[in-house]
Amino acid sequence: MAEIRLENVVKRFGTVTAVDHGTLTIEDQEFVVLVGPSGCGKSTILRLIAGLEEMTEGYIYIGDQIVNYVEPKDRDIAMVFQNYALYPHMNVYMNMAFGLKLRRFSAEEMDRRVHEAAAILGIDELLDRKPRQLSGGQSQRVAMGRAIVRKPKAFLFDEPLSNLDAKLRVSMRGEIRNLHDRLKTTTVYVTHDQVEAMTLADRVVVINQGVIQQVGAPLEVYDHPINTFVAGFIGSPAMNFIDCRVVQDGPNILLDGESFQFPLSATKDGMQIFSHLLGKEVILGLRPEDIEDREFVKDQKEGIIKATVNMVEPMGANVHLRVASGMHHIIACVSPKTRAKAGENIDLVCDLSKVHLFDKETEKVISKSPITG
Ligand SMILES: Nc1ncnc2c1ncn2[C@@H]1O[C@H](COP(=O)(O)OP(=O)(O)OP(=O)(O)O)[C@@H](O)[C@H]1O
Ligand SMILES: [Mg+2]
Known part of the structure:
Protein backbone atom coordinates (compact mmCIF):
# COMPACT_ATOMS: atom_id res chain seq x y z
CA MET A 1 0.00 0.00 0.00
CA ILE A 234 -1.59 22.16 -22.04
CA GLY A 235 -1.31 21.86 -25.81
CA SER A 236 1.25 23.13 -28.30
CA PRO A 237 1.06 25.54 -30.01
CA ALA A 238 -0.98 27.08 -27.21
CA MET A 239 -4.73 27.59 -27.45
CA ASN A 240 -5.89 30.86 -29.05
CA PHE A 241 -7.84 33.14 -26.73
CA ILE A 242 -10.19 35.57 -28.45
CA ASP A 243 -12.30 38.18 -26.71
CA CYS A 244 -15.92 37.93 -27.81
CA ARG A 245 -19.36 39.13 -26.81
CA VAL A 246 -22.53 37.06 -26.59
CA VAL A 247 -25.29 38.75 -28.60
CA GLN A 248 -28.83 38.02 -29.72
CA ASP A 249 -29.58 37.81 -33.42
CA GLY A 250 -33.25 37.10 -34.03
CA PRO A 251 -33.88 33.62 -32.63
CA ASN A 252 -30.17 32.84 -32.35
CA ILE A 253 -27.48 33.60 -29.86
CA LEU A 254 -24.19 34.50 -31.47
CA LEU A 255 -20.65 34.63 -30.30
CA ASP A 256 -19.49 37.91 -31.76
CA GLY A 257 -15.77 38.33 -32.32
CA GLU A 258 -16.33 41.43 -34.51
CA SER A 259 -14.40 39.95 -37.42
CA PHE A 260 -16.46 36.73 -37.23
CA GLN A 261 -19.69 35.41 -35.73
CA PHE A 262 -20.38 31.88 -34.53
CA PRO A 263 -23.88 30.63 -33.68
CA LEU A 264 -23.72 29.78 -29.98
CA SER A 265 -26.65 27.54 -30.44
CA ALA A 266 -29.59 27.51 -32.75
CA THR A 267 -31.49 25.08 -30.57
CA LYS A 268 -34.13 25.88 -27.97
CA ASP A 269 -32.06 24.22 -25.25
CA GLY A 270 -29.08 26.22 -26.35
CA MET A 271 -31.10 29.40 -25.96
CA GLN A 272 -31.87 28.45 -22.40
CA ILE A 273 -28.33 27.45 -21.61
CA PHE A 274 -26.73 30.55 -23.05
CA SER A 275 -29.37 33.24 -22.65
CA HIS A 276 -27.88 34.18 -19.28
CA LEU A 277 -24.68 35.08 -21.13
CA LEU A 278 -26.37 37.66 -23.36
CA GLY A 279 -24.42 40.89 -23.47
CA LYS A 280 -21.57 39.31 -21.57
CA GLU A 281 -17.93 39.40 -22.59
CA VAL A 282 -16.41 35.96 -22.85
CA ILE A 283 -13.13 34.45 -23.96
CA LEU A 284 -13.34 32.02 -26.84
CA GLY A 285 -10.67 29.32 -26.68
CA LEU A 286 -9.71 27.73 -30.00
CA ARG A 287 -6.97 25.15 -30.29
CA PRO A 288 -4.77 25.70 -33.37
CA GLU A 289 -5.35 22.07 -34.37
CA ASP A 290 -9.12 22.66 -34.44
CA ILE A 291 -8.77 25.30 -37.15
CA GLU A 292 -8.36 24.30 -40.80
CA ASP A 293 -7.88 26.00 -44.13
CA ARG A 294 -11.39 26.19 -45.61
CA GLU A 295 -10.01 24.82 -48.85
CA PHE A 296 -10.11 21.38 -47.21
CA VAL A 297 -13.49 21.62 -45.43
CA LYS A 298 -15.58 23.07 -48.18
CA ASP A 299 -19.02 21.95 -47.00
CA GLN A 300 -18.87 23.62 -43.58
CA LYS A 301 -20.99 26.78 -43.48
CA GLU A 302 -20.54 27.92 -39.87
CA GLY A 303 -17.41 28.72 -37.91
CA ILE A 304 -15.69 30.62 -40.68
CA ILE A 305 -12.98 33.13 -39.83
CA LYS A 306 -11.78 35.50 -42.52
CA ALA A 307 -8.18 36.42 -41.96
CA THR A 308 -4.95 37.69 -43.44
CA VAL A 309 -1.93 35.42 -43.34
CA ASN A 310 1.07 36.92 -41.57
CA MET A 311 3.37 33.93 -41.54
CA VAL A 312 3.47 30.41 -42.95
CA GLU A 313 5.52 27.89 -40.94
CA PRO A 314 5.77 24.43 -42.54
CA MET A 315 6.26 21.78 -39.84
CA GLY A 316 6.19 18.72 -42.08
CA ALA A 317 3.13 16.97 -40.69
CA ASN A 318 1.18 20.24 -40.80
CA VAL A 319 1.61 23.94 -41.41
CA HIS A 320 1.35 26.59 -38.74
CA LEU A 321 -0.38 29.70 -40.02
CA ARG A 322 -0.12 32.91 -38.08
CA VAL A 323 -3.02 35.07 -39.15
CA ALA A 324 -4.78 38.27 -38.21
CA SER A 325 -8.54 38.56 -38.18
CA GLY A 326 -9.68 42.05 -37.24
CA MET A 327 -7.92 42.75 -33.95
CA HIS A 328 -7.24 39.10 -33.24
CA HIS A 329 -3.99 37.26 -33.77
CA ILE A 330 -4.63 33.58 -34.31
CA ILE A 331 -2.46 30.55 -34.93
CA ALA A 332 -3.85 27.62 -36.89
CA CYS A 333 -2.36 24.19 -37.62
CA VAL A 334 -3.63 23.34 -41.09
CA SER A 335 -3.11 20.70 -43.73
CA PRO A 336 0.41 20.57 -45.22
CA LYS A 337 -1.29 20.92 -48.58
CA THR A 338 -2.35 24.49 -47.85
CA ARG A 339 -1.52 27.06 -50.50
CA ALA A 340 -1.69 29.92 -48.00
CA LYS A 341 0.86 32.67 -48.57
CA ALA A 342 1.95 35.48 -46.31
CA GLY A 343 0.13 38.70 -47.10
CA GLU A 344 -2.84 36.98 -48.71
CA ASN A 345 -6.37 36.56 -47.40
CA ILE A 346 -7.62 33.20 -46.24
CA ASP A 347 -10.83 31.62 -44.98
CA LEU A 348 -10.34 29.36 -41.97
CA VAL A 349 -12.94 27.04 -40.47
CA CYS A 350 -13.16 26.07 -36.82
CA ASP A 351 -14.37 22.74 -35.53
CA LEU A 352 -17.33 24.16 -33.64
CA SER A 353 -17.72 21.05 -31.52
CA LYS A 354 -14.31 21.75 -29.98
CA VAL A 355 -14.50 25.38 -28.94
CA HIS A 356 -14.04 26.45 -25.33
CA LEU A 357 -15.74 29.38 -23.63
CA PHE A 358 -14.33 31.10 -20.58
CA ASP A 359 -15.75 33.76 -18.31
CA LYS A 360 -13.79 36.93 -18.95
CA GLU A 361 -13.71 37.91 -15.28
CA THR A 362 -13.04 34.60 -13.55
CA GLU A 363 -11.23 32.95 -16.51
CA LYS A 364 -13.12 29.77 -15.62
CA VAL A 365 -14.70 27.58 -18.26
CA ILE A 366 -18.34 28.33 -19.05
CA SER A 367 -19.24 25.43 -21.20
CA LYS A 368 -17.61 22.97 -23.52
CA SER A 369 -18.86 22.22 -27.02
CA PRO A 370 -21.68 24.75 -26.91
CA ILE A 371 -22.02 25.29 -30.62
CA THR A 372 -24.24 23.28 -32.87
CA GLY A 373 -23.24 24.19 -36.37
N1 LIG B 1 14.68 27.27 -0.09
C1 LIG B 1 13.93 28.24 -0.59
N2 LIG B 1 13.94 29.48 -0.04
C2 LIG B 1 13.15 30.47 -0.51
N3 LIG B 1 12.30 30.33 -1.55
C3 LIG B 1 12.24 29.13 -2.13
C4 LIG B 1 13.06 28.02 -1.70
N4 LIG B 1 12.77 26.95 -2.48
C5 LIG B 1 11.84 27.38 -3.36
N5 LIG B 1 11.52 28.67 -3.16
C6 LIG B 1 10.50 29.45 -3.91
O1 LIG B 1 9.30 28.71 -3.94
C7 LIG B 1 8.66 28.80 -5.21
C8 LIG B 1 8.49 27.41 -5.78
O2 LIG B 1 9.76 26.86 -6.08
P1 LIG B 1 9.95 25.42 -6.72
O3 LIG B 1 11.40 25.12 -6.73
O4 LIG B 1 9.07 24.46 -6.02
O5 LIG B 1 9.41 25.66 -8.20
P2 LIG B 1 9.38 24.65 -9.45
O6 LIG B 1 7.98 24.55 -9.87
O7 LIG B 1 10.09 23.41 -9.10
O8 LIG B 1 10.20 25.49 -10.54
P3 LIG B 1 11.25 24.96 -11.67
O9 LIG B 1 10.42 24.45 -12.80
O10 LIG B 1 11.97 26.21 -12.04
O11 LIG B 1 12.13 23.93 -11.06
C9 LIG B 1 9.55 29.70 -6.03
O12 LIG B 1 9.02 31.00 -5.97
C10 LIG B 1 10.90 29.62 -5.35
O13 LIG B 1 11.63 30.80 -5.56
MG1 LIG C 1 11.85 22.49 -9.78
Whole structure:
Protein backbone atom coordinates (compact mmCIF):
# COMPACT_ATOMS: atom_id res chain seq x y z
CA MET A 1 0.00 0.00 0.00
CA ALA A 2 1.78 3.14 -1.14
CA GLU A 3 -0.85 5.73 -1.76
CA ILE A 4 0.45 9.26 -1.19
CA ARG A 5 -1.98 11.85 0.06
CA LEU A 6 -1.56 15.57 0.52
CA GLU A 7 -4.12 17.30 2.68
CA ASN A 8 -4.26 21.08 2.66
CA VAL A 9 -0.52 21.34 2.36
CA VAL A 10 0.95 24.82 2.67
CA LYS A 11 4.62 25.69 2.31
CA ARG A 12 5.82 29.23 2.78
CA PHE A 13 9.35 30.51 2.35
CA GLY A 14 9.14 33.87 4.11
CA THR A 15 6.57 35.81 2.15
CA VAL A 16 6.56 33.39 -0.81
CA THR A 17 3.80 30.78 -0.73
CA ALA A 18 5.36 27.95 -2.75
CA VAL A 19 2.50 25.52 -2.11
CA ASP A 20 -0.94 26.92 -1.38
CA HIS A 21 -3.39 24.51 0.28
CA GLY A 22 -2.53 21.56 -1.93
CA THR A 23 -4.86 18.57 -1.65
CA LEU A 24 -4.11 15.57 -3.83
CA THR A 25 -4.28 11.79 -3.69
CA ILE A 26 -1.76 9.79 -5.69
CA GLU A 27 -3.08 6.29 -5.82
CA ASP A 28 -1.11 3.14 -5.21
CA GLN A 29 0.77 2.18 -8.42
CA GLU A 30 -0.23 5.39 -10.14
CA PHE A 31 2.08 7.51 -12.32
CA VAL A 32 1.25 11.13 -11.62
CA VAL A 33 2.99 14.05 -13.31
CA LEU A 34 3.16 17.50 -11.72
CA VAL A 35 3.42 20.10 -14.45
CA GLY A 36 3.50 23.88 -14.45
CA PRO A 37 5.73 26.85 -15.21
CA SER A 38 9.01 27.55 -13.49
CA GLY A 39 8.57 28.50 -9.85
CA CYS A 40 5.03 27.14 -9.51
CA GLY A 41 6.00 24.83 -6.63
CA LYS A 42 6.55 21.44 -8.28
CA SER A 43 9.90 20.66 -6.70
CA THR A 44 8.71 21.93 -3.36
CA ILE A 45 5.84 19.43 -3.40
CA LEU A 46 8.27 16.60 -4.17
CA ARG A 47 10.64 17.73 -1.45
CA LEU A 48 7.78 17.87 1.03
CA ILE A 49 6.78 14.31 0.13
CA ALA A 50 10.39 13.20 0.50
CA GLY A 51 10.68 15.00 3.81
CA LEU A 52 13.44 17.33 2.63
CA GLU A 53 11.35 20.37 3.52
CA GLU A 54 9.17 21.00 6.53
CA MET A 55 5.52 21.86 5.88
CA THR A 56 4.04 25.11 7.10
CA GLU A 57 0.53 23.61 7.37
CA GLY A 58 -1.28 20.43 6.43
CA TYR A 59 -0.62 16.71 6.34
CA ILE A 60 1.10 14.24 4.08
CA TYR A 61 0.19 10.56 4.28
CA ILE A 62 2.17 7.71 2.79
CA GLY A 63 -0.05 4.66 2.94
CA ASP A 64 -2.07 5.11 6.13
CA GLN A 65 0.66 6.88 8.00
CA ILE A 66 0.97 10.63 8.55
CA VAL A 67 4.62 11.31 7.74
CA ASN A 68 4.89 14.95 8.83
CA TYR A 69 7.34 13.98 11.53
CA VAL A 70 8.95 10.98 9.83
CA GLU A 71 12.61 11.46 8.86
CA PRO A 72 13.33 11.37 5.10
CA LYS A 73 15.37 8.18 5.46
CA ASP A 74 12.47 6.45 7.18
CA ARG A 75 9.88 7.37 4.53
CA ASP A 76 10.98 4.57 2.20
CA ILE A 77 10.85 6.78 -0.87
CA ALA A 78 13.48 7.20 -3.60
CA MET A 79 14.10 10.46 -5.38
CA VAL A 80 15.80 10.96 -8.76
CA PHE A 81 16.94 14.49 -9.53
CA GLN A 82 17.76 16.40 -12.67
CA ASN A 83 21.47 16.46 -11.81
CA TYR A 84 21.68 12.85 -10.79
CA ALA A 85 24.81 13.46 -8.70
CA LEU A 86 26.49 10.10 -9.01
CA TYR A 87 29.45 9.57 -6.68
CA PRO A 88 32.37 10.28 -9.07
CA HIS A 89 34.92 8.06 -7.32
CA MET A 90 32.65 4.99 -7.20
CA ASN A 91 31.95 2.70 -10.11
CA VAL A 92 28.43 2.12 -11.34
CA TYR A 93 28.00 -0.99 -9.22
CA MET A 94 28.91 0.85 -6.02
CA ASN A 95 26.83 3.87 -6.98
CA MET A 96 23.83 1.58 -7.11
CA ALA A 97 24.81 -0.50 -4.08
CA PHE A 98 25.79 2.34 -1.79
CA GLY A 99 22.33 3.13 -0.44
CA LEU A 100 21.80 -0.54 0.38
CA LYS A 101 25.16 -0.73 2.08
CA LEU A 102 24.23 2.20 4.32
CA ARG A 103 21.05 0.35 5.19
CA ARG A 104 23.15 -2.70 6.11
CA PHE A 105 21.85 -5.08 3.46
CA SER A 106 23.80 -8.34 3.21
CA ALA A 107 26.39 -8.49 0.43
CA GLU A 108 24.36 -11.24 -1.20
CA GLU A 109 21.09 -9.31 -1.26
CA MET A 110 22.92 -6.18 -2.41
CA ASP A 111 24.51 -8.07 -5.29
CA ARG A 112 21.21 -9.64 -6.29
CA ARG A 113 19.38 -6.32 -6.34
CA VAL A 114 22.10 -4.43 -8.23
CA HIS A 115 22.23 -7.09 -10.95
CA GLU A 116 18.45 -7.24 -11.14
CA ALA A 117 18.20 -3.45 -11.57
CA ALA A 118 21.11 -3.40 -14.04
CA ALA A 119 19.32 -6.03 -16.14
CA ILE A 120 16.06 -4.07 -16.08
CA LEU A 121 17.87 -0.92 -17.20
CA GLY A 122 20.21 -2.63 -19.67
CA ILE A 123 23.38 -1.42 -17.98
CA ASP A 124 24.96 -4.78 -16.98
CA GLU A 125 27.98 -3.96 -19.14
CA LEU A 126 28.62 -0.69 -17.35
CA LEU A 127 28.90 -1.87 -13.75
CA ASP A 128 32.68 -1.43 -13.60
CA ARG A 129 32.74 2.04 -15.14
CA LYS A 130 33.16 5.32 -13.34
CA PRO A 131 30.52 8.05 -13.89
CA ARG A 132 32.89 10.13 -16.04
CA GLN A 133 32.99 7.22 -18.52
CA LEU A 134 29.22 7.33 -19.04
CA SER A 135 27.04 9.20 -21.51
CA GLY A 136 24.19 11.38 -20.25
CA GLY A 137 21.59 8.69 -20.89
CA GLN A 138 23.70 6.04 -19.19
CA SER A 139 24.23 8.26 -16.14
CA GLN A 140 20.50 8.80 -15.97
CA ARG A 141 19.93 5.03 -16.02
CA VAL A 142 22.40 4.57 -13.18
CA ALA A 143 20.59 7.23 -11.19
CA MET A 144 17.35 5.34 -11.74
CA GLY A 145 19.10 2.09 -10.84
CA ARG A 146 20.09 3.61 -7.54
CA ALA A 147 16.41 4.28 -6.86
CA ILE A 148 15.19 0.89 -8.10
CA VAL A 149 17.52 -1.24 -5.95
CA ARG A 150 15.92 0.14 -2.85
CA LYS A 151 12.48 -1.16 -3.87
CA PRO A 152 10.91 1.90 -2.30
CA LYS A 153 7.22 2.56 -1.73
CA ALA A 154 7.38 5.37 -4.28
CA PHE A 155 9.63 7.05 -6.82
CA LEU A 156 9.90 10.81 -6.97
CA PHE A 157 11.41 12.20 -10.18
CA ASP A 158 12.36 15.87 -10.43
CA GLU A 159 12.89 16.76 -14.12
CA PRO A 160 15.15 13.73 -14.54
CA LEU A 161 15.53 14.14 -18.30
CA SER A 162 16.09 17.86 -18.67
CA ASN A 163 19.89 17.49 -18.98
CA LEU A 164 19.56 15.17 -21.96
CA ASP A 165 19.35 16.13 -25.62
CA ALA A 166 15.94 16.07 -27.29
CA LYS A 167 16.23 12.65 -28.91
CA LEU A 168 17.56 10.89 -25.84
CA ARG A 169 14.90 12.55 -23.76
CA VAL A 170 12.19 10.95 -25.88
CA SER A 171 13.71 7.48 -25.66
CA MET A 172 14.39 7.74 -21.90
CA ARG A 173 10.81 8.91 -21.45
CA GLY A 174 9.69 5.64 -23.02
CA GLU A 175 12.03 3.71 -20.73
CA ILE A 176 10.69 5.38 -17.62
CA ARG A 177 7.14 4.55 -18.64
CA ASN A 178 8.11 0.93 -19.40
CA LEU A 179 9.84 0.71 -16.08
CA HIS A 180 6.69 1.81 -14.35
CA ASP A 181 4.60 -0.68 -16.29
CA ARG A 182 6.89 -3.44 -15.02
CA LEU A 183 7.51 -2.37 -11.43
CA LYS A 184 4.19 -0.57 -10.80
CA THR A 185 5.82 1.55 -8.13
CA THR A 186 3.79 4.65 -7.26
CA THR A 187 5.51 7.52 -9.07
CA VAL A 188 5.37 11.28 -8.79
CA TYR A 189 7.16 12.92 -11.70
CA VAL A 190 7.87 16.64 -12.08
CA THR A 191 8.36 18.40 -15.38
CA HIS A 192 7.63 21.77 -16.94
CA ASP A 193 7.41 20.07 -20.34
CA GLN A 194 3.76 19.50 -21.10
CA VAL A 195 4.51 16.96 -23.82
CA GLU A 196 6.43 14.87 -21.30
CA ALA A 197 3.51 15.23 -18.90
CA MET A 198 0.93 14.18 -21.47
CA THR A 199 2.85 11.14 -22.69
CA LEU A 200 3.94 9.77 -19.31
CA ALA A 201 1.10 10.37 -16.93
CA ASP A 202 -1.84 8.32 -15.79
CA ARG A 203 -2.98 11.66 -14.42
CA VAL A 204 -1.47 15.11 -14.69
CA VAL A 205 -1.63 17.76 -12.00
CA VAL A 206 -1.44 21.26 -13.46
CA ILE A 207 -0.05 23.80 -11.00
CA ASN A 208 0.20 27.57 -11.17
CA GLN A 209 1.65 29.83 -8.49
CA GLY A 210 1.50 27.16 -5.82
CA VAL A 211 -2.14 26.31 -6.50
CA ILE A 212 -3.29 23.02 -8.02
CA GLN A 213 -5.45 24.07 -10.96
CA GLN A 214 -6.68 20.76 -12.32
CA VAL A 215 -6.07 17.03 -11.89
CA GLY A 216 -7.04 14.54 -14.55
CA ALA A 217 -6.08 12.07 -17.25
CA PRO A 218 -4.01 13.80 -19.95
CA LEU A 219 -6.75 13.90 -22.56
CA GLU A 220 -9.37 14.88 -20.02
CA VAL A 221 -7.29 17.93 -19.13
CA TYR A 222 -6.64 18.65 -22.81
CA ASP A 223 -10.29 18.31 -23.82
CA HIS A 224 -11.85 19.88 -20.73
CA PRO A 225 -9.52 22.48 -19.26
CA ILE A 226 -11.29 24.18 -16.37
CA ASN A 227 -9.72 27.61 -16.83
CA THR A 228 -7.64 29.67 -19.24
CA PHE A 229 -4.42 28.84 -17.43
CA VAL A 230 -4.78 25.09 -17.94
CA ALA A 231 -6.14 25.62 -21.44
CA GLY A 232 -3.15 27.74 -22.39
CA PHE A 233 -0.56 25.56 -20.68
CA ILE A 234 -1.59 22.16 -22.04
CA GLY A 235 -1.31 21.86 -25.81
CA SER A 236 1.25 23.13 -28.30
CA PRO A 237 1.06 25.54 -30.01
CA ALA A 238 -0.98 27.08 -27.21
CA MET A 239 -4.73 27.59 -27.45
CA ASN A 240 -5.89 30.86 -29.05
CA PHE A 241 -7.84 33.14 -26.73
CA ILE A 242 -10.19 35.57 -28.45
CA ASP A 243 -12.30 38.18 -26.71
CA CYS A 244 -15.92 37.93 -27.81
CA ARG A 245 -19.36 39.13 -26.81
CA VAL A 246 -22.53 37.06 -26.59
CA VAL A 247 -25.29 38.75 -28.60
CA GLN A 248 -28.83 38.02 -29.72
CA ASP A 249 -29.58 37.81 -33.42
CA GLY A 250 -33.25 37.10 -34.03
CA PRO A 251 -33.88 33.62 -32.63
CA ASN A 252 -30.17 32.84 -32.35
CA ILE A 253 -27.48 33.60 -29.86
CA LEU A 254 -24.19 34.50 -31.47
CA LEU A 255 -20.65 34.63 -30.30
CA ASP A 256 -19.49 37.91 -31.76
CA GLY A 257 -15.77 38.33 -32.32
CA GLU A 258 -16.33 41.43 -34.51
CA SER A 259 -14.40 39.95 -37.42
CA PHE A 260 -16.46 36.73 -37.23
CA GLN A 261 -19.69 35.41 -35.73
CA PHE A 262 -20.38 31.88 -34.53
CA PRO A 263 -23.88 30.63 -33.68
CA LEU A 264 -23.72 29.78 -29.98
CA SER A 265 -26.65 27.54 -30.44
CA ALA A 266 -29.59 27.51 -32.75
CA THR A 267 -31.49 25.08 -30.57
CA LYS A 268 -34.13 25.88 -27.97
CA ASP A 269 -32.06 24.22 -25.25
CA GLY A 270 -29.08 26.22 -26.35
CA MET A 271 -31.10 29.40 -25.96
CA GLN A 272 -31.87 28.45 -22.40
CA ILE A 273 -28.33 27.45 -21.61
CA PHE A 274 -26.73 30.55 -23.05
CA SER A 275 -29.37 33.24 -22.65
CA HIS A 276 -27.88 34.18 -19.28
CA LEU A 277 -24.68 35.08 -21.13
CA LEU A 278 -26.37 37.66 -23.36
CA GLY A 279 -24.42 40.89 -23.47
CA LYS A 280 -21.57 39.31 -21.57
CA GLU A 281 -17.93 39.40 -22.59
CA VAL A 282 -16.41 35.96 -22.85
CA ILE A 283 -13.13 34.45 -23.96
CA LEU A 284 -13.34 32.02 -26.84
CA GLY A 285 -10.67 29.32 -26.68
CA LEU A 286 -9.71 27.73 -30.00
CA ARG A 287 -6.97 25.15 -30.29
CA PRO A 288 -4.77 25.70 -33.37
CA GLU A 289 -5.35 22.07 -34.37
CA ASP A 290 -9.12 22.66 -34.44
CA ILE A 291 -8.77 25.30 -37.15
CA GLU A 292 -8.36 24.30 -40.80
CA ASP A 293 -7.88 26.00 -44.13
CA ARG A 294 -11.39 26.19 -45.61
CA GLU A 295 -10.01 24.82 -48.85
CA PHE A 296 -10.11 21.38 -47.21
CA VAL A 297 -13.49 21.62 -45.43
CA LYS A 298 -15.58 23.07 -48.18
CA ASP A 299 -19.02 21.95 -47.00
CA GLN A 300 -18.87 23.62 -43.58
CA LYS A 301 -20.99 26.78 -43.48
CA GLU A 302 -20.54 27.92 -39.87
CA GLY A 303 -17.41 28.72 -37.91
CA ILE A 304 -15.69 30.62 -40.68
CA ILE A 305 -12.98 33.13 -39.83
CA LYS A 306 -11.78 35.50 -42.52
CA ALA A 307 -8.18 36.42 -41.96
CA THR A 308 -4.95 37.69 -43.44
CA VAL A 309 -1.93 35.42 -43.34
CA ASN A 310 1.07 36.92 -41.57
CA MET A 311 3.37 33.93 -41.54
CA VAL A 312 3.47 30.41 -42.95
CA GLU A 313 5.52 27.89 -40.94
CA PRO A 314 5.77 24.43 -42.54
CA MET A 315 6.26 21.78 -39.84
CA GLY A 316 6.19 18.72 -42.08
CA ALA A 317 3.13 16.97 -40.69
CA ASN A 318 1.18 20.24 -40.80
CA VAL A 319 1.61 23.94 -41.41
CA HIS A 320 1.35 26.59 -38.74
CA LEU A 321 -0.38 29.70 -40.02
CA ARG A 322 -0.12 32.91 -38.08
CA VAL A 323 -3.02 35.07 -39.15
CA ALA A 324 -4.78 38.27 -38.21
CA SER A 325 -8.54 38.56 -38.18
CA GLY A 326 -9.68 42.05 -37.24
CA MET A 327 -7.92 42.75 -33.95
CA HIS A 328 -7.24 39.10 -33.24
CA HIS A 329 -3.99 37.26 -33.77
CA ILE A 330 -4.63 33.58 -34.31
CA ILE A 331 -2.46 30.55 -34.93
CA ALA A 332 -3.85 27.62 -36.89
CA CYS A 333 -2.36 24.19 -37.62
CA VAL A 334 -3.63 23.34 -41.09
CA SER A 335 -3.11 20.70 -43.73
CA PRO A 336 0.41 20.57 -45.22
CA LYS A 337 -1.29 20.92 -48.58
CA THR A 338 -2.35 24.49 -47.85
CA ARG A 339 -1.52 27.06 -50.50
CA ALA A 340 -1.69 29.92 -48.00
CA LYS A 341 0.86 32.67 -48.57
CA ALA A 342 1.95 35.48 -46.31
CA GLY A 343 0.13 38.70 -47.10
CA GLU A 344 -2.84 36.98 -48.71
CA ASN A 345 -6.37 36.56 -47.40
CA ILE A 346 -7.62 33.20 -46.24
CA ASP A 347 -10.83 31.62 -44.98
CA LEU A 348 -10.34 29.36 -41.97
CA VAL A 349 -12.94 27.04 -40.47
CA CYS A 350 -13.16 26.07 -36.82
CA ASP A 351 -14.37 22.74 -35.53
CA LEU A 352 -17.33 24.16 -33.64
CA SER A 353 -17.72 21.05 -31.52
CA LYS A 354 -14.31 21.75 -29.98
CA VAL A 355 -14.50 25.38 -28.94
CA HIS A 356 -14.04 26.45 -25.33
CA LEU A 357 -15.74 29.38 -23.63
CA PHE A 358 -14.33 31.10 -20.58
CA ASP A 359 -15.75 33.76 -18.31
CA LYS A 360 -13.79 36.93 -18.95
CA GLU A 361 -13.71 37.91 -15.28
CA THR A 362 -13.04 34.60 -13.55
CA GLU A 363 -11.23 32.95 -16.51
CA LYS A 364 -13.12 29.77 -15.62
CA VAL A 365 -14.70 27.58 -18.26
CA ILE A 366 -18.34 28.33 -19.05
CA SER A 367 -19.24 25.43 -21.20
CA LYS A 368 -17.61 22.97 -23.52
CA SER A 369 -18.86 22.22 -27.02
CA PRO A 370 -21.68 24.75 -26.91
CA ILE A 371 -22.02 25.29 -30.62
CA THR A 372 -24.24 23.28 -32.87
CA GLY A 373 -23.24 24.19 -36.37
N1 LIG B 1 14.68 27.27 -0.09
C1 LIG B 1 13.93 28.24 -0.59
N2 LIG B 1 13.94 29.48 -0.04
C2 LIG B 1 13.15 30.47 -0.51
N3 LIG B 1 12.30 30.33 -1.55
C3 LIG B 1 12.24 29.13 -2.13
C4 LIG B 1 13.06 28.02 -1.70
N4 LIG B 1 12.77 26.95 -2.48
C5 LIG B 1 11.84 27.38 -3.36
N5 LIG B 1 11.52 28.67 -3.16
C6 LIG B 1 10.50 29.45 -3.91
O1 LIG B 1 9.30 28.71 -3.94
C7 LIG B 1 8.66 28.80 -5.21
C8 LIG B 1 8.49 27.41 -5.78
O2 LIG B 1 9.76 26.86 -6.08
P1 LIG B 1 9.95 25.42 -6.72
O3 LIG B 1 11.40 25.12 -6.73
O4 LIG B 1 9.07 24.46 -6.02
O5 LIG B 1 9.41 25.66 -8.20
P2 LIG B 1 9.38 24.65 -9.45
O6 LIG B 1 7.98 24.55 -9.87
O7 LIG B 1 10.09 23.41 -9.10
O8 LIG B 1 10.20 25.49 -10.54
P3 LIG B 1 11.25 24.96 -11.67
O9 LIG B 1 10.42 24.45 -12.80
O10 LIG B 1 11.97 26.21 -12.04
O11 LIG B 1 12.13 23.93 -11.06
C9 LIG B 1 9.55 29.70 -6.03
O12 LIG B 1 9.02 31.00 -5.97
C10 LIG B 1 10.90 29.62 -5.35
O13 LIG B 1 11.63 30.80 -5.56
MG1 LIG C 1 11.85 22.49 -9.78
